[in-house]
Amino acid sequence: MLVSSSPATTTPARPLTWSAARYHPAFRLRLLVVVLLLLGIxxxxxxxxxxxxARPGTVLPDPLLDALPARDVSAPTFEVIYLSIAVALVYLLPRPTLLLRALWAYALLHLLRVATLWLFPLEAPAHLLVLHDPVVERFFYASPTPITKDLFFSGHTATLALLSLAVGRSRLRQVLAVLTVVVATLVLIQHAHYTYDVLAAVPFAFGCYWLAGKVVKW
Structure with a gap:
């Protein structure tokens, strides 16, 4: 049930179901735009x-990384990440309102990360072990050598933090929040990111999720 007679500007009195969302002009428009945006990204x-x-960058001092011995934990890292994504999607897919906001937040997160990577060129941390992502390496990295300078901020940590917000006030949020900490710890053990990259990921995720709420509001 809608709170206004104008279908293009109404706000649902309760979260939309898919049967209602497909007839809602504002929902359909925002879904189409974000899908096209994600494809473009x-x-x-x-x-x-x-x-x-290929661009030169700056090496940052990082006492925490200096104290941590580097270990290759690629396998458990991506097991946690892709399991978290799968569980979150199972929860979000029947809830189109939450899913739409999550998609917008994810798109905004990528745009913001492109901006920060452009503005803050960094060299990889000392003793870095390449974090091998079987999905991203195959479909998104157009380079004959491993990508090690996509540093500020940590996309893996931010994605998990974003998922914990996207599932709403459910028990699943607490589980995903814990898994965010696990992934943040693993990428530091891998020396795949500076500590600053990991710490910055959480507020950036919160900011994108908040902004996505403004974008999808109708």
């Missing part, structure tokens, strides 16, 4: 990552 990212990998 997916197309452009390989070229952008190749660019930042």
């Amino acid at each position: 997916s197309y452009a990212l390989p070229f952008f990552f190749a660019f930042i990998q």
Whole structure:
């Protein structure tokens, strides 16, 4: 049931179901725009990552990384990440209102990360072990060498933080919040990111989720 007679500007009195969402003009428009935006980002990212990998950057001091011995934890890292994504999607897919906000937040997160990577060129941390992502390496990195300079801020940590927000006030949020900390810890053990990259990921995720709420409001 809608709170106004104008279908293009109404706000649902309760979260939309898919049967209602498909007839809601504002929902359909925002869903179409974000899908196109994500497709555009997916197309452009390989070229952008190749660019930042070839560009010189700055090495940052990081006492925490210096104290941590580097270990290759790629396998558990991506097991946690992709399991979290799968569980979150199972929760979000029957809830189109939450899903739409999550998609917008994810798109905004990528745009913001492109901006920060452009503005803050960094060299990889000392003792870095390449974090091998079987999905991203295959579909998004257009480079003959591993991408190690996509640093500020940590996309893996931010994605998990974003998922914990996207599922709403459910018990699942607490589980995903814990898994966010797990992934943040693992990427530091891998020396795949500076500590600053990981710490910055959480407020950036919160900001994108908040902004997505403004974008999808109708």
